[in-house]
Amino acid sequence: MKKALSLIISIVSVIGIFQSAPAVFAQDEIPALKKIELNHTQLTLRVAQTADLTVTYNPEAAADGVTLTYINNRPDVVTVEDGVITALTPGTATITVKAKKKPGGNSSPPPDEGGNSLPIIPISSTVSAKCTVTVLPAYITGDFDDDGTITDADAVYLLMNTFFPEDYPLNQPGDLDGDGFVTDADAVYLLMNTFFPEDYPIN
Numbered sequence: 187m188k189k190a191l192s193l194i195i196s197i198v199s200v201i202g203i204f205q206s207a208p209a210v211f212a213q214d215e216i217p218a219l220k221k222i223e224l225n226h227t228q229l230t231l232r233v234a235q236t237a238d239l240t241v242t243y244n245p246e247a248a249a250d251g252v253t254l255t256y257i258n259n260r261p262d263v264v265t266v267e268d269g270v271i272t273a274l275t276p277g278t279a280t281i282t283v284k285a286k287k288k289p290g291g292n293s294s295p296p297p298d299e300g301g302n303s304l305p306i307i308p309i310s311s312t313v314s315a316k317c318t319v320t321v322l323p324a325y326i327t328g329d330f331d332d333d334g335t336i337t338d339a340d341a342v343y344l345l346m347n348t349f350f351p352e353d354y355p356l357n358q359p360g361d362l363d364g365d366g367f368v369t370d371a372d373a374v375y376l377l378m379n380t381f382f383p384e385d386y387p388i389n
């Protein structure tokens with residue numbers, strides 16, 4: 187008897203698992219939007235730099251019929267247009283992305299215990315996600331190692347870039363002599379600038 191009872195309990199538990207399974211949507215119904223995620227929750231940009239904010243929908247199938255609104259609490263620090271952030275002035279801004287699901291999406295609950303379909307629930311959901319953007323001052327022209335001053339170390343950095351571009355990435359255009367290429371001549375030009383800035387201007 188005890189055995190039979192525990193068997194019944196097991197069967198009931200299994201049924202319970204199936205009943206608590208995620209809702210199944212009929213083909214012509216749109217699932218509700220549960221949440222959105224952004225590719226950045228924190229971002230650091232230099233003045234004049236841009237970055238893309240992309241949205242991931244959960245569930246993915248709920249992406250249809252969603253309207254995105256970008257709310258920017260510091261329009262003096264950054265601008266946001268169609269998900270593209272442009273840094274204007276140093277400071278910190280918070281971008282809130284609101285995703286509103288158009289009315290008309292429906293959620294179909296699982297059938298009841300008797301296998302009967304339950305009424306379809308119309309869905310009009312709004313979810314949001316945030317990204318904090320810190321804007322730093324623009325790079326100083328010629329300051330390739332980003333320490334705030336132009337010295338021979340920047341010329342060395344630029345020279346190293348010509349050998350190992352992946353290990354010494356450039357934070358700004360490196361063609362200082364304007365011949366269309368970044369070569370050791372640009373590193374020499376930068377070094378000359380540290381001695382004779384008027385004769386070897388960089389801009």
Ligand SMILES: [Ca+2]
Binds near residue numbers: 329330332337339
């Ligand atoms: Ca420097």
Ligand SMILES: [Ca+2]
Binds near residue numbers: 365369371372
């Ligand atoms: Ca050059």
